[in-house]
Amino acid sequence: MKNDKLLYRKLFLVSIFLLLLNDLYLKEQFHNFLTGKLSDFVGLFAFSYFFSVLFKKNIKLIYFLTGILFIFWKSSSSQFVIDYLHNFGIGFDRIVDYSDLFALLVLPLGYRYRIQNSIGIEKMRFLPKPIIIGICSFAFIATSLQKEFGELNLKSDYTINAGIPKDSILKLIRVNPITKTKYHTNLEFPNKRSYVRISLLISKLENDSTKIELDSILSFTTTGTIFSGVSKKNIDYLKNLRVEDYEKEFIEQKIKRNKIK
Structure with a gap:
C-alpha cells in the first residue's frame, strides 16, 4: 500500500480526533480519571502509528522507541529535560503518574493494526496529506503544553x-x-x-x-x-x-x- 494512503486509515484518524477532543474540550469540562488517561492511550496509538508511517522502514523500532520515550517522559528522570526546555522558553510539561504506564498496553495492539494489510483505503479530497500531518503535529504538541x-x-x-x-x-x-x-x-x-x-x-x-x-x-x-x-x-x-x-x-x-x- 502507498504510504500516503496509510494516513487515511479510519482508526488512526479517530484516534487523532479523540486526542484533540479530549485535550481541547473533555478535560476542561469533566477533568476526571477517564479524561486524564484517554490522552495517554489514544496519544500513544496515534503517535507511534504516525511516525511508523513517516519512517516505514523502521516500524518495529518506532514502536519500541515510543514505549521507551513514554516511560522516560512519565518518570521524574525527565525533569531535567523539561527544565532545559523551559530555559529556552519552550513550555512543555507533564505530570509524573506511574499509573499512566498502563497505556503502554496499546502499543502491541497498535503495532498489529499498523502491519495489517488494509485494502480499499480512499483519500479524502477535502483532507490532503499536508493537512493531516499539520493536524497530527498540533495534536501531539497540544497534549504536552505546560x-x-x-x-x-x-x-x-x-x-x-x-x-x-x-x-x-x-x-x-x-x-x-x-x-x-x-x-x-x-x-x-x-x-x-x-x-x-x-x-x-x-x-x-x-x-x-x-x-x-x-x-x-x-x-x-x-x-x-x-x-x-x-x-x-x-x-x-x-x-x-x-x-x-x-x-x-x-x-x-x-x-x-x-x-x-
Whole structure:
C-alpha cells in the first residue's frame, strides 16, 4: 500500500480526533480519571502509528522507541529535560503518574493494526496529506503544553430564580452533576488561556421555575504556549479577581448569553 494512503486509515484518524477532543474540550469540562488517561492511550496509538508511517522502514523500532520515550517522559528522570526546555522558553510539561504506564498496553495492539494489510483505503479530497500531518503535529504538541492548576476557593451568595424548568437550565449552562442539586461548570477566559471551575446549586421551584445559586469559585487551569510556557500575568489576573468579578462573569457567560430570565 502507498504510504500516503496509510494516513487515511479510519482508526488512526479517530484516534487523532479523540486526542484533540479530549485535550481541547473533555478535560476542561469533566477533568476526571477517564479524561486524564484517554490522552495517554489514544496519544500513544496515534503517535507511534504516525511516525511508523513517516519512517516505514523502521516500524518495529518506532514502536519500541515510543514505549521507551513514554516511560522516560512519565518518570521524574525527565525533569531535567523539561527544565532545559523551559530555559529556552519552550513550555512543555507533564505530570509524573506511574499509573499512566498502563497505556503502554496499546502499543502491541497498535503495532498489529499498523502491519495489517488494509485494502480499499480512499483519500479524502477535502483532507490532503499536508493537512493531516499539520493536524497530527498540533495534536501531539497540544497534549504536552505546560499547564498550571491553582485553587481559588471563593464563596459566593449570588442567587437567581429563573422562570425556566431545571432540565432546560442544565442543558443551557452545560453542567457536570456532582449530586442531585450540586453541579460544576466552567467560566472561560480565552484571552488569558484559562478556565475557572465553579460550583452551582440548582433546584426546582414551583411553576416550572428554577433556583440557581453560584456556590463557590473553585479553581483555575491556565495553559501555556509552546515558546513561552504559562504566563504568570494570566495566573495573577485570575488570583486577583474578586468574588464580585467572578459573579459578573457568571452572569455574562451563563445567564445573559443563554437568555435565562
